[in-house]
Amino acid sequence: MTTVLRKATLGDLGLICRLRVQRTAWLTARGSDQWTVAGRGLPIEIFARSVGRALDAGETWIAEVSGEPAGTITVNHRADPGLWSLWELTDAVVVHYMIVDLRFAGERVGHRLLAHAGRIARQQEREWVRLDAWTTNTELHDYYRRAGFHLARIAGPVATGPSRALFERRTDSWDFEDAQYEASWAHG
Numbered sequence: 584m585t586t587v588l589r590k591a592t593l594g595d596l597g598l599i600c601r602l603r604v605q606r607t608a609w610l611t612a613r614g615s616d617q618w619t620v621a622g623r624g625l626p627i628e629i630f631a632r633s634v635g636r637a638l639d640a641g642e643t644w645i646a647e648v649s650g651e652p653a654g655t656i657t658v659n660h661r662a663d664p665g666l667w668s669l670w671e672l673t674d675a676v677v678v679h680y681m682i683v684d685l686r687f688a689g690e691r692v693g694h695r696l697l698a699h700a701g702r703i704a705r706q707q708e709r710e711w712v713r714l715d716a717w718t719t720n721t722e723l724h725d726y727y728r729r730a731g732f733h734l735a736r737i738a739g740p741v742a743t744g745p746s747r748a749l750f751e752r753r754t755d756s757w758d759f760e761d762a763q764y765e766a767s768w769a770h771g
Contacts, residue, residue, distance in 0.1 A: 587646070590641060591643040593635065595655070599682070615717070615720055623744065633680075634657070634680060644658075644699060648692065654692040656697075661677060664742070675709050715744075715746040717746050727750045735750065
């Protein structure tokens with residue numbers, strides 16, 4: 584099974600919003616308040632505006648498996664206030680809105696999307712891939728650990744949002760020359 588990565592376009596905004604709604608319902612059914620308004624997540628309209636800006640800036644990608652959209656990721660150099668310091672942002676790319684379609688859960692689509700963020704970091708000569716995760720979602724924290732990230736810290740009181748668990752991974756920790764990686768990942 585080949586995963587193809589392509590830059591997302593404004594035409595993908597509906598797909599990305601559907602992925603978010605799908606995942607939010609799944610998380611809610613599992614007892615999580617991640618991405619819900621009650622949990623202080625962005626309402627879908629504000630989420631859509633934010634993703635739209637990222638699409639306009641060319642910061643969002645879609646992973647396709649056998650021609651089917653399987654996930655999305657946004658990678659840039661910005662973070663919400665109070666999460667990462669300016670010096671931490673200077674040498675990193677930041678992951679946002681990584682969502683994998685439930686139909687492709689367990690297929691390592693998320694790992695491939697994160698590796699793409701690592702490739703971007705390497706191309707931009709940045710040492711780190713950093714992200715913030717929903718503070719109370721310990722299953723998500725475990726996922727990022729399995730993906731090679733480590734918990735840097737829980738952001739302090741200056742950060743007011745619900746995603747304050749800060750994870751990072753060194754760019755040089757990915758083996759981009761690995762033949763198996765290359766065989767499973769085609770660039771579109």
